[in-house]
Amino acid sequence: MTIDKATVQRIAMLARIDVSEADQDAMAKELSGIMNWIEQLKEVNTDAVAPMTGGTDMKLAWRADAVADGAQPDKVLANAPDRHEAFFAVPKVVE
Amino acid sequence: MTYLLKGDTGEWEVVIGLEVHAQVISESKLFSAASTSFGSEPNDNVAFLDAGMPGMLPVVNQTCVAQAVRTGLGLKAKINHRSVFARKNYFYADLPLGYQISQYDAPIVGEGTLVLDMPDGSSRSVGIERLHLEQDAGKSIHDIHPTKSFIDFNRAGVALMEIVSKPDLRSPEEAGAYLRKLQSILRYLGTCDANMEEGNMRCDANVSVRPKGSTELRTRCEIKNVNSVRLVMQAIEHEARRHIAVYEAGGTIKQETRLYDPNRGETRSMRSKEFAHDYRYFPDPDLLPLEFDDAFVAAIQKTLPELPDDKKDRFIKSYGLTAYDAGVLVAEKDTAAYFEEVAKGRDPKAASNWVISNLFGLLNKLNVDIAKSPISAHQLGQLLDLIKDNTISGRIAKDVFEIMAETGKDPAAIVQERGLKQVTDTGAIEQAVDQVLAANADKVAQFRAGKEQVLGWFVGQVMKATQGKANPAMCQALLRKKLAP
Numbered sequence: 001m002t003i004d005k006a007t008v009q010r011i012a013m014l015a016r017i018d019v020s021e022a023d024q025d026a027m028a029k030e031l032s033g034i035m036n037w038i039e040q041l042k043e044v045n046t047d048a049v050a051p052m053t054g055g056t057d058m059k060l061a062w063r064a065d066a067v068a069d070g071a072q073p074d075k076v077l078a079n080a081p082d083r084h085e086a087f088f089a090v091p092k093v094v095e
Numbered sequence: 096m097t098y099l100l101k102g103d104t105g106e107w108e109v110v111i112g113l114e115v116h117a118q119v120i121s122e123s124k125l126f127s128a129a130s131t132s133f134g135s136e137p138n139d140n141v142a143f144l145d146a147g148m149p150g151m152l153p154v155v156n157q158t159c160v161a162q163a164v165r166t167g168l169g170l171k172a173k174i175n176h177r178s179v180f181a182r183k184n185y186f187y188a189d190l191p192l193g194y195q196i197s198q199y200d201a202p203i204v205g206e207g208t209l210v211l212d213m214p215d216g217s218s219r220s221v222g223i224e225r226l227h228l229e230q231d232a233g234k235s236i237h238d239i240h241p242t243k244s245f246i247d248f249n250r251a252g253v254a255l256m257e258i259v260s261k262p263d264l265r266s267p268e269e270a271g272a273y274l275r276k277l278q279s280i281l282r283y284l285g286t287c288d289a290n291m292e293e294g295n296m297r298c299d300a301n302v303s304v305r306p307k308g309s310t311e312l313r314t315r316c317e318i319k320n321v322n323s324v325r326l327v328m329q330a331i332e333h334e335a336r337r338h339i340a341v342y343e344a345g346g347t348i349k350q351e352t353r354l355y356d357p358n359r360g361e362t363r364s365m366r367s368k369e370f371a372h373d374y375r376y377f378p379d380p381d382l383l384p385l386e387f388d389d390a391f392v393a394a395i396q397k398t399l400p401e402l403p404d405d406k407k408d409r410f411i412k413s414y415g416l417t418a419y420d421a422g423v424l425v426a427e428k429d430t431a432a433y434f435e436e437v438a439k440g441r442d443p444k445a446a447s448n449w450v451i452s453n454l455f456g457l458l459n460k461l462n463v464d465i466a467k468s469p470i471s472a473h474q475l476g477q478l479l480d481l482i483k484d485n486t487i488s489g490r491i492a493k494d495v496f497e498i499m500a501e502t503g504k505d506p507a508a509i510v511q512e513r514g515l516k517q518v519t520d521t522g523a524i525e526q527a528v529d530q531v532l533a534a535n536a537d538k539v540a541q542f543r544a545g546k547e548q549v550l551g552w553f554v555g556q557v558m559k560a561t562q563g564k565a566n567p568a569m570c571q572a573l574l575r576k577k578l579a580p
Contacts, residue, residue, distance in 0.1 A: 016186055053383055054383055059386065060155060060385055062154070062155055062156075062157040063128070065121050065123055065156050065159070066122060067129065067130040068123070068128040069127055070130055070142055072141070073141070075143075076138050076146045084240065086247075087137050089240070089245055089246075090246060092240075092242050092243055092244050
């Protein structure tokens with residue numbers, strides 16, 4: 001599978017990464033290489049193998065339903081580039 | 096009964112599927128221990144995880160899992176003992192992580208069914224495709240500042256159940272019935288408050304049309320976040336008419352997300368969502384698969400209440416109510432309980448009529464729900480007893496009911512205080528009957544000439560003369576006796 005330049009532009013846009021025109025060809029080549037490697041992996045028959053979900057023999061941890069966090073608006077907002085009272089402020093996003 | 100829209104080229108059928116987002120009732124969020132309480136100060140119920148801070152890991156809330164299973168059981172759905180959380184990637188200011196933790200190809204609940212109760216008393220089953228758990232987004236406020244939006248993450252990370260129907264709905268009425276039934280089931284189960292106006296239940300509608308008789312599924316459009324049952328119904332009809340107009344003009348429908356504008360009665364494209372369907376889902380590496388055993392499900396099953404469909408069947412069978420009346424009474428758990436208290440040891444049909452006609456009328460007028468009814472079930476039962484033992488007539492009972500609503504007093508006390516006791520003393524009624532007959536000789540002659548209907552008029556006159564306190568049955572008997580030639 002080859003990743004072309006148009007696909008690179010689309011992926012970059014979806015990920016909000018600014019990839020300069022000059023870098024796009026190299027990026028396409030690199031991503032194509034990764035995809036080719038994955039194609040090779042797909043050649044292995046894994047019909048009888050369950051998908052791997054982690055490297056350890058662990059179960060998902062559950063927690064009890066209790067409030068034990070929050071009430072820290074100043075900490076939450078500490079790195080905000082812009083704020084208004086206890087709100088984050090961002091450029092207007094409205095339909 | 097089929098709902099068809101008429102176009103220039105023929106009749107069209109509407110195909111509707113609904114996606115409902117139901118906020119789970121829990122104390123804390125799906126993956127963080129911040130509070131879910133509504134109305135707190137901005138960004139007060141926010142853990143670092145909810146704000147997308149690096150280095151934080153999600154830990155699933157067991158109550159949210161149990162609530163999803165409980166809802167699945169209520170929808171008679173397949174419970175999946177193993178499901179997978181996946182990241183749904185998109186950028187929006189109210190989504191600090193840049194992805195929503197959701198479930199994609201392995202949801203916690205699979206196929207189920209929901210029975211629609213239609214206004215004509217009929218019912219029909221529609222399919223549930225799936226139910227999955229996911230995080231809610233934050234809230235944006237656009238109307239405080241001219242060039243900025245303000246973001247509050249209190250809601251970010253609260254658990255939602257996304258409940259997806261199969262494209263089985265065929266009219267706006269069915270879509271409305273589906274939403275109302277889902278609200279009813281969620282409230283019975285106690286898994287969601289299901290109030291669309293308050294936003295703890297939200298609905299997206301997928302709409303397409305096809306020529307009558309066709310079985311194809313054409314391109315659908317998704318109408319987002321319409322915030323009442325009535326508006327969902329309206330939006331569906333407008334969108335269906337738009338599709339018909341496009342097809343009949345030779346055009347094609349593009350799959351897209353649209354917003355409904357109730358003021359203009361039209362839907363319009365949401366441009367910001369143009370790329371939104373490319374979510375690049377993948378299993379969340381921070382979370383192992385969600386697994387539980389039969390015992391977990393069985394323990395939840397044991398705590399399920401009697402659900403609306405079962406209650407409705409029981410009301411029809413054991414109280415002899417019509418399907419329609421039973422459906423109305425079971426829609427809300429509190430209403431059903433109220434009715435059962437009134438009906439206990441009394442005539443169920445009379446109890447049902449008083450609750451549906453008089454009590455609902457009163458509650459509507461006062462704009463309160465049954466939990467705040469000024470007349471308790473116990474008091475309404477007492478009123479029915481007074482009618483039954485002939486202390487008051489049905490007509491006076493309506494007046495007593497009004498006074499009960501205003502004063503909150505017991506009906507017996509009101510009847511006593513205001514002297515409303517029905518007159519069953521033959522002498523007193525006879526006197527009134529004699530006066531009425533003497534004053535209306537012409538009508539007496541009409542009756543004797545065979546005009547039976549006049550009897551009703553006479554009963555009315557006697558009731559009037561006794562301020563409604565005469566026993567109607569006794570009145571009638573006395574009148575018949577005296578009018579006999």
